[in-house]
Amino acid sequence: MSALVTAMAGAFGADRIKVDAPLAPLTTFKVGGPADVLFEPVNSDEMLRALQVARAAGAPVTMLGGGSNVLISDRGVRGLVIRPRGGDVNAVGDRLVRADAAITINGLVRWTINRGYAGLEAWAGTPGTVGGAIFGNAHWKKTNIGDLVESVRLLRPDGTLLQAPADRMEFDYDYSRLKRTGEIVLWVALRVTPGSDPAALRLVARESLAFRKQTQPLESPSAGCIFMNPDPAQDRIPDGMAPSAGALIDRAGLKGAVHAGARVSSTHANFFLNDGTATAADLKTLIEQCRSAVKERFGVTLRDEIICLGEF
Ligand SMILES: Cc1cc2nc3c(=O)[nH]c(=O)nc-3n(C[C@H](O)[C@H](O)[C@H](O)COP(=O)(O)OP(=O)(O)OC[C@H]3O[C@@H](n4cnc5c(N)ncnc54)[C@H](O)[C@@H]3O)c2cc1C
Incomplete structure (x- = not known):
């Protein structure tokens, strides 16, 4: 572990890494032990660099998004836990939005509603981040997030980058290829329909929130x-x-x-x-x-x- 701490501190500065970092507060279950080392990259370059440093130190790497679908062992997680932070949502043309992995689903829903892009409004109230949603192909009623995906920017465990179109993501019920490959989501491009009335989209979002409150x-x-x-x-x-x-x-x-x-x-x-x-x-x-x-x-x-x- 100390080789990892030294290498991460050397690469990013000691103030950017947390050693023996409690993970329970970073999950919705609020249980579990610490990460040997926790790092919160703010962009893809930092994510790539952290992956390289961990590989060179021979340490395992675990991704953590919003922590809303995980049960973390009381003994914690060995090696490096990477929890991406920040990021942006951008329109790409008028029918695609690009969202970074650390963006919350709720943040993405708000962004699209405010700009009159239809397609994501019913996902209001889904906890977690874009990265976690792609990993497990999050579902809401009869829709999977994968149904809306155009492509996903991935970082492979060997540090190479890849743009995977949706039909190469192996999306299925609660499944994407990431469960098999250990690839990391950097960002996703999702299909939306422009020109909708934000007030009407907001109504759909409110209905979803009310349904969740009633049933969960x-x-x-x-x-x-x-x-x-x-x-x-x-x-x-x-x-x-x-x-x-x-x-x-x-x-x-x-x-x-x-x-x-x-x-x-x-x-x-x-x-x-x-x-x-x-x-x-x-x-x-x-x-x-x-x-x-x-x-x-x-x-x-x-x-x-x-x-x-x-x-x-
Ligand atoms: C109250 C409540 C309601 C919920 N309702 C729903 C629902 O309606 N539908 C639904 O599908 N789920 C639901 N969930 C579960 C959860 O919200 C989703 O599974 C969500 O998509 C998980 O995202 P996350 O960012 O929290 O992932 P995390 O829990 O942090 O991680 C889940 C997995 O994704 C991996 N991961 C995270 N980020 C990345 C990344 N960038 N690259 C690669 N892998 C990554 C992690 O390593 C981990 O294996 C609900 C949870 C709660 C607490």
Whole structure:
């Protein structure tokens, strides 16, 4: 670790890096241990340089966006955690917007609405950043973010750059090629429709926010859905049941179940909540309890939507 600290401090200055940096406050679950080294690059050049420095020091690299889909181990994350900050949104022609990885989805929604670009307004209220949304192909109702993507600027683990058109991103339910390749999102170009009335777009955004408030437990720290919904093509869903992870957990009798400071939400059984005292281990135990109960009761193996970082 000290080789990484020395190399990062040499490259960026000691004041730009944080050693043994608490990660829990940087996540929506508010649990987990520290990063060996945390670095917050403000542009692509810094991201590339940090990647090179970590490689030369033989340290693993983990990306962190808004921390809204991760469960970080109580033991933390080894090596370098890169959390991009800042960035811009720009119009490219009149039908594309380009957003840097660190831009929040909510910031992007506001930017497009204010300029009368339609396409992203219904995504209001989605936590996290553009980078995280592309990584897991974030979804809202029947749309995936990948459906709106024209291309993605990527940084490969070997430090080379690549512009991937949407059809090379392997977007699928909760999936993009980044889960396979370890590539880093630098920016994304998204398709929009110009010339819309901002007031009308704002109305759609407000409806989304209201729907979220009604259907999601937003009162306690969570990380959104823990499990992917089962796939009727490969999972045998019991007759008369929706292919929904939340419904299966509910029918297995675990809605509202508690383990130490971790709880299965009574509003939405695929949301797990931290009462303020939970550890990552508590949440993980409850996750595995639900997975086992659903497997035992219905024969369906729930797959993680949540990304676990660090050792469990
Ligand atoms: C209350 C609540 C509601 C939610 N509702 C939804 C919803 O409606 N739909 C939905 O899809 N999700 C939802 N989520 C989950 C979460 O908001 C999304 O998955 C979001 O896209 C994650 O983005 P992030 O920036 O927070 O990523 P993080 O949680 O920080 O990271 C997730 C993964 O992306 C990787 N990553 C982050 N940035 C980059 C980058 N630049 N390059 C490469 N990899 C990167 C990380 O390494 C990690 O593996 C919700 C979460 C909460 C807390």
